[in-house]
Amino acid sequence: MTLIGLVDCNSFYVSCERVFQPRLVGRPVGVLSNNDGCVTGQQQCRNKTLQHVQW
Numbered sequence: 001m002t003l004i005g006l007v008d009c010n011s012f013y014v015s016c017e018r019v020f021q022p023r024l025v026g027r028p029v030g031v032l033s034n035n036d037g038c039v040t041g042q043q044q045c046r047n048k049t050l051q052h053v054q055w
Helices: 012-020 044-050
Strands: 030-032 039-042
């Protein structure tokens, strides 16, 4: 039997970056994907700022 789990985390990539880079705590953060400029994670207070922005 194969078990499959799905976890939906709020601002997951931003939270992970903050664990490994504590200097980001308390700062607005957006996480981009590799080499294509797509926003893959963003902090909730940053959402309106990142909408419709081209990187």
